[in-house]
Amino acid sequence: MRYANTAKRVAVGIVALAAALSLGTAPASANTNDGYVSGADNPHDDWNDEGTVSANSHASSNATCLWQKVLVAEGLMPYANVDGIFGDETKKLTVVLQQRWGMQDVDGIVGDATWTRAGRNLTRGEVVNLDPQRVVRMYYAGRNLEFAVYRAGTNGRHGFYQDGSFHQASYTNRTCR
16 A cells, blocks of 8 residues: 555656656747747747737737738838837738738737748758847848848747847837837
8 A cells, every 4th residue: 555655656757757857848838928029949830929010019029020021021011110119110011922922810919820921931940149148130031032030049939120229029019119
């Protein structure tokens, strides 16, 4: 009887330890509550679980700025118009891109399906050393051009350069202009 109880406790402990370890190694999952566009592992699925950006959701943010850079890379928006504000032009051009991609929901809202489709254009993840940490540099390859997107190694947060300055792809802050 004592052996059976001890064996049962050891088995429960092993299951609990395995669960804890698997949580610690799970890929970073994006969530607007985390405050940033983020990802892990394969670049192609980094944007599969992002929050919504639209005229009504995170309309003034660096996440919107990142989306506008996608529109520039796709040849739809002039670079000079990237300002991190999801206005009428960004909505209209998002509709055009959703139509081009043959998406089911053509609504001008960058939700899960639109982020996921855009994420398929992330390529060539490579580790680079940038102060203060190692990051993965990948590229968004659009129809007209590509731009670099950086993912922090420790937290999976995405960032980008605009006009010589680095910006984290935050849902709650807008530093790009």
